[in-house]
Amino acid sequence: MAYAYLFKYIIIGDTGVGKSCLLLQFTDKRFQPVHDLTIGVEFGARMITIDGKQIKLQIWDTAGQESFRSITRSYYRGAAGALLVYDITRRDTFNHLTTWLEDARQHSNSNMVIMLIANKSDLESRREVKKEEGEAFAREHGLIFMETSAKTASNVEEAFINTAKEIYEKIQEGVFDINNEANGIKIGPQNPMPGPTGPHNAGQAGGSCC
């Protein structure tokens, strides 16, 4: 149960690109073809292992609708990683990436790891954005890139985990100051204090204390 680190993630991108579905696939391993519009922000959490260390991902899944932007921007701060998602079957979602990126860079810390996700890779027949285009955009802006399908679960694990790996590496390199919680990283309660603070840790059955 104990974890070495906790990383805060945000998922951003246009409405309907599959942000909530990606999260659901990652946390619950299931797919919901029809998803309610996200209001403000929703949450998910999962434990992963990197380099033998347990890492808890706390994921903030934001609303994609334009009208929620001013609210969701408030949630960017203090995120260690961001998944910027577009839909390969809708070119406009790809065209909006620059705005999203600017927004994210402006309202979060500069070290935030951003993963560009081209979702709905299962809908090859309706593809409007080529993989190469996504790759080029990512290269240009220094992002990690991955094509995923929340429906088939293809690359979903990888997307979340690779982002975490990148963050983890940055920690090892000393880029992230893990003691500054504004970076979206928290050190887990992994080092148990040997001295129990009292006799009451025997569980609820034992202890009436006063």
Added chain:
Amino acid sequence: MSSEDGKTDEEITGTSENIANLGLSSNEESIPEEIPQSAETPKIPKAAATQDIEHVCHEERHEECCDTVNLEAAPDPKPDLDSEASAKGSTWSTWGTWGKSLLSSASASVGHGISAVREKAGVTLRIRTSESEESAEIGEAEAGEEVSVEKADSPTEPTSPTAGRGVFSALTNAVQNTGKSVLSGGLDALEFIGKKTMNVLAESDPGFKKTKTLMEKTASLSQMLREAKEKEKRRLAEQVSDERTAHYGMLFDKYQGLSHLEALEILSNESETKVQAHLSSLGEEALEAIKAELIAIKDIFLQKDFENEEESDSKGEETEEFTRMLTELLFELHVAATPDKLNKAMKKAHDWLLAESLHPEEQPETLSVNVQEVAEVVEDNTTGATEVVGKAEVKKKLSSEDIYMKSIENLAEITARCIEQLHKVAELILHGQDVEKPVKDQAVVLAKLTSAMCKEVSSLSKSFIDLLTAAGSKLKAEVLNPTVSSIQLEGNNSTTYIQDAFRLLLPILQFSHIQATSSKA
């Protein structure tokens, strides 16, 4: 607390009121303080989970306002010389008595000296301290010390002083004891005086008090809760994996209660900043006008009538009543927040209560033996074994242990959902394109909504307790009571969290009001 409210109210009506007073944060009962106060229900044996939260709060207070002082957490027993001396007196025998007595009386007198200093300091300081809470706390701590000393003392007592080296070991023992007690006694006294002094300072110096609250404010509510949860987790990791314990904090987090609270806090803080920014941009006249309106909104938040004035004992169809009210109130708010998740959680809890309450009557005679067994096992504190016995038991009836666990889980889930609901409302209010409803009315509705939530939660926790008491009627009181009071406590905490979340809405509504008025203009 209510008197403090009065104070702030006066401040509000006063003419030289500054901008910062518009928020609840300037109030005495700023949120971080809120929890310890309400969780401090004295004399209730606390369950592991809540104790943690409380500890964190306490520690935070102490750490922040008086660095080294930490009465609760001090793990080493502090020898109280009074009891030591008397304990020794009874066991003294022939050999080496004089040497020992000399030393121990020396140590006793040193100890006396110290405790006299402590007492004196305590008395003088206490005179100036009006708060009985503090002294009660210290009294408790001292009582705790004495008990632990008596235990810790017995092994150091030489069992047979008649033996040849008895004198010597008794002597070294006594010397060691003296050294230790002088040292720890001294530290103790210093700590005690330090703490008291800080408290007195805090009481007499309003400036200091402000700094103190400011310092306390820096730790946000969700931060505190998160720390409490982490501490709990740490402890859980130390425990045997099989042992099942109900951890309210962890469950609350599992249902994303913490995350919603954190997000709500972010929105609240940002709104507060925006309100301040707007106000400082205004001219005198406009400022006075809008200030009056914002204060009117604040006053609605300060009304205490939503704190369960009468607790109706109506049961049964209450879920539907609550669901109806919830939907109605949310509709009244003119925001599109559907209470699906909260309703589902409520229904789950009520369905479970209903299903459980049907069973006890058909409990066969033979079961009573099993229940007795469970009681004994629990008493022996090998909770792991309870499960085995519990499984051997009839499947359709849950053990009181299970009922306890489920009750805590339900409370945690419902509270998380209530906070989620309030968070959603906040988001929708901020999102709100054209607010048809005046913010003041929205505030009233939200106050009602919060009140309904709190009432529902406390009535549920009551039902849980009833169920637990019925199921555990054959258990010994020592086994049953802690679980009962734990549910009670978590129920109280739940309402506190909900009310805290409600208070976070104030800046959001104020900002919404500013937006609405400026768009009109």
